[in-house]
Each structure stands twice: as C-alpha cells, then as structure tokens.
Amino acid sequence: MAQEVDAVFQYPFEFTKTRVQLQSEGGCPVPRNPFVIVGQTLRQEGFRALYKGCSSLVIGSVAKDGVRFLVFDSIKNVFADSETGTLTPANNLLAGMVTGITASVFAVTPTERMKTAMIDDARKAKRFKSTPQAVRTILQEDGFMGLYRGFVGTTLKQAGATAFRMGTYNILKDFQRSRQIEQNTWTNFVNGAVAGTVTTYGKTSA
Helix, strand or coil: CHHHHHHHHHHHHHHHHHHHHHHHHCCCCCCCCHHHHHHHHHHHHCHHHHHCCHHHHHHHHHHHHHHHHHHHHHHHHHHCCCCCCCCCHHHHHHHHHHHHHHHHHHHHHHHHHHHHHHHHHHHCCCCCCCHHHHHHHHHHHHCHHHHHCCHHHHHHHHHHHHHHHHHHHHHHHHHHHHCCCCCCHHHHHHHHHHHHHHHHHHHHHC
C-alpha cells in the first residue's frame, strides 16, 4: 500500500519524465526542468492532466507486487537444492530475474504502455477519457499486441531490478536462517533496506 500511495504523490514528476521522453523523441524542444513542465501543464491543461495515466501506474504497482510475491516462492522451489531446500546466491538472483520477467508479462508492460499512451494522448488528440476506454481503443486499433509495445525494454529493466531486489532479499534471509538469526520486523526492515539499496546501485551502474 505504501508504494501505491507514494506513486500517487510522485506521479506529477512521473508524468513530466514521460512527457519529456515523448517530446524528445518527436524532435520538439522541451524544458528539462520538471517544475517548469508542471507549471505549463497546469496553465494549459489543468490539474487533472498531471494525473492522466495515474490509475494505470497504481494498478500496475499493485499487480507487480502481487505477481512478485506470489510467483517468487514458487520459482525459488524450482531452483532450490533438492536435498537442503536452499538456493545459491546465483540461483537466488536467477529466481528474481524469472520473477521480473513474469511480472513484466502479466502486469508491468501493459500498465506502462497505458500510462505512456494516456500521457501522450493528453498533449495531442485527447481521445482517452479513462483507462478502460483507452484499453478498448488500443485493442480495437492495434490488437492485443498493442498493449505490449515496448515489451523488450520494460522486461529487461524488470528482470534486472527484480533479480537484484528479490535475490538480495532472499540471500540475506537464507544467510540469517543459517546463523539462526530471528526473523522479525527489524530484520525484515534491514533486509528490505539493503535489497533496495543494492537494486538502486545495480540499476544505476547498468
């Protein structure tokens, strides 16, 4: 839930980032300062324009987390040692990578596609009044694969990020269990913080 609330509060800057990318691809000069873009959008299109596509991002965040935690445990069992039930660090990362690919297929790519389509539509045609209507329009015009535009790039990003995040988290938990360290709120917090830090540095270096 915290991640979804965070996504809502930060969405205007997600909006500006996507709009900068779209306008740069179109060859149009665009301000790099996100606050300038927010101000222009408020003046020209109104407050609601800043949240065009936000519902897609929130739905995607919820679905992504659900898929990650639902699928990761099942995938871990595939890569686990048959005798000890544990995973090597490499297999932990591999399980995280497969989880990221699964999340991209079932959640992230379609919702990212809808978010981008609605932000792009807000600056041009203004055809989309809601996310369900946008989904229907894209399906009618481009077919099912229209929801998977950008699949390769999104999947590579998710595979790497989830490998670092889930893999590191599970490596830490396995290490702690082997040392008989109690799993409680504090250790889970530390594990999550370390995994998030590793993920951030991993994505930056990549």
